[in-house]
Amino acid sequence: AQKVTQAQTEISVVEKEDVTLDCVYETRDTTYYLFWYKQPPSGELVFLIRRNSFDEQNEISGRYSWNFQKSTSSFNFTITASQVVDSAVYFCALFGPRRGSQGNLIFGKGTKLSVKP
């Protein structure tokens, strides 16, 4: 079965702190894709990153960085020098070839990040 686990339900930090959001996934597929989405208070999910299973290079985009480790089935997301505007719910998602009733793009339950000034 495919599954995405975001163990951290809520995280609260003070502005300028670094914060890491954890994502652990389960899949038996060798080809799959991992995503992070941001859902600000307005409600619309915003795509942040896509990573395929064959590319384990870490990626940095401004204050955002992602650490993909197949050995531990993790795809963690770090925000450096957090800002109040980073406050949102962050979702990790997994896509793999459809099997049975698993659908396709499977989301974790999300981590609510609150950044206080």
Added chain:
Amino acid sequence: GAGVSQSPSNKVTEKGKDVELRCDPISGHTALYWYRQSLGQGLEFLIYFQGNSAPDKSGLPSDRFSAERTGGSVSTLTIQRTQQEDSAVYLCASSTDWGGIAEAFFGQGTRLTVV
């Protein structure tokens, strides 16, 4: 339009009534998804359309839920005989293909409240 459009943005209905939720995907996107997000919960997959293929309905929670996609574009999610547990935000997303290659773009959702 430039993005995925959903209507209505809010819907309050009485228990037992039927409701229709509409999704206009981004033009040219062949894949369309419906998800449900209950308060404080993650996204629950409902149904997926890809081009002219038969939809993947594996996520629909009961036979009260159905969806159509006309002409490969607009989609309607219908909930019959609504129940209070159907109250949630219903999100629609579209992408250029099967979803694993291209990211899904989401609409702002329809907040359904069943009273």
